[in-house]
Amino acid sequence: MANLAQAIRLALHYGEENLGVTDIFGEDVGPPLGGVFTATQGLKTTWNTPLDERGIIGTALGIAYAGGRPVAEIQFCDYVFNCIDLLKLCGNAHWSSAGEYNVPMVVMTPVGSGIHGSIYHSHSFESIASHIPGWKIVMPSNPLDAYGLMLAALKEPNPVMYLAPKALLRVKGEELIPGEPADEKTLNQMINAPLGDRSGWAPNWPKVEDFTVPLGKAKVCREGQRATVISYGRTLPLCVTAADELRKEGLDFDVIDLRTLYPLDMATLQGSLRKTGRVLIVNEDTEVTNFGEHVLRRLIDTCFYDLEAAPVLLAGADVPGVGLAWELERASVPQQPDILAAMRKLASEKA
């Protein structure tokens, strides 16, 4: 089974071969490294850029204007903050030119905590990203979705922000990517660059196939009656584990993986909330002006009278950074026990 970083690599390879991808670029994205998380190893259109995030985003926009199909990587989302105005320009080029230009580009960047990254390798970006109109925003939580969402992004005529949860990049999938060899060792031998000198190495790509996870389509990972849990990225598998645990106590949950944050799959969310009457949203971005607040507001707009209990947002502490010591990181972003406790509490709240 491919891990999430390998799934991205396979998707980009599919994109190079079949979807017209012309440039995959960013800091250390090309050989010899192939990305600090190895997501771009062995690909044929990769190149290394100057250490200049504004140059990376601007150049991607230019490549898209000139008919290319760029995938730009920002090494960590923690370093994209100096590009907000350029991201706005990418997002508004179609609108401001009244449809004259469109911008088919993908920006991918690792997000979130979970690798002991301390203050500047643990940021979340979805709340700010969702405030930049004109972008579609995705965040996979498993390798198959990572593959399918990347293919969807590469087929989009609009800018797509591809947020990759750092903590899950090494996590293997439970479902095979179409065309992926079943044996993990075989896959590693085919597509992982060797340690040490790589100058003579070339990947032996498996014949991966077309598989798209449509943008704007959430996934119901667990079904239940008691309450709805909405999450994405690193916290999604924690919610699933908690739901499996609580099922043993007779508490069953809908657990929904948003997968696409913009546009939101409101139909799936509303359908679940109308069934359960209770909702918990879990993410790890700081809790003030958090993307989960937006999801809650939209649900309250349409499902207020379906609620049986106060809706809940479990998010990161509103502190300036994620501290390095485990005691600090643990206290800053939701962990398994926090999620379990929040789900149990919501399920047992009086109607």
Place this chain on the structure above:
Amino acid sequence: MNMPRTAKDKAAKLAPELKLRIHDHMVQARLTEELLIRLVRGGQGYFWIGAPGEEALGVPLGLLIDKGEGPDHDYLHLHYRSSPTVLTMGAQPIDLLRQMRSTATDPYSRGRNFVNHFAIKAWNIVPVTPTIETQYTVGPGTAWVQKRHGGTGISIITGGDAGTAEGDFATCLNWSTRPGHELPVLILIAHNGYGISTRAAETQASPHLHERAGPFGMRHGEVDGNDPEACYFALQAAIDYIRKERKPFCLQANVSRLYGHSSSSGAQLIKDERDCLVEYEARLEKEGLLSKDAAEAVHERWRAHLKEAYQQVLQEPMPDSADIWKHIFAPAQEV
């Protein structure tokens, strides 16, 4: 100075027809901008920013562009003082009046953006943005595609002097000169001596901003931006070099700012700035190419043209409020 040789070639001369054509385009651009200023003063638009005083630079640039769509042709990453270039390329003055009045017929933004914020895909003019200097990060992207594609198309990036303080200017110098991947980029600095109100001398140690290109191994030069013929030769030399060598060039033109920064600062005529149009008309008269009467006839022709265009625009509808929801996303394509 590091200019390619043809620019220094004093014997080089423009054909009389070309001189008259340059003059005609200069008048067209000047009178269009002056009408735009009158419109904003008369409440027929919300904001004006434009190029009066930069015609001697913008018109020759417009004449030298390889106009068309796609990487075989030039890409234009323009700032908001580019009307002389775009009008010379064949844009119609009426379309600038439309954008000034924010009508539904404004072809560049359908009432969404300020005047002089062009977006013309058929001519590779990418959307002009009001964010200073951001175009300097985008230009290397189109040039990268052009370099890979082959051919002679180049990417032209224009901006002011104050904006070169932004890191985006350095981004462009760096990304255009990566060893082995030099890009066909023309960086064109229109130095009018000011930001909005801040004098260049207050914030910049050297008035020769193009010299910043030197340490990047980029060729560069400086030209009198009030002399259309000097600009024509300097641009021609720079552009020829970029087309042929597939390497970047940084050209600084020292220009005038005839009506101040924008309508926010009053847009009044500033008398002590050099006026490139007045100077060029005197020169053409001295050369026996254009009498005072003939020059006046050119002005009169454009005045009449603009008057008619203005009457037409007054009849045209404003956008519908529901239009805000259009063009947020491009529709999905079959892949």
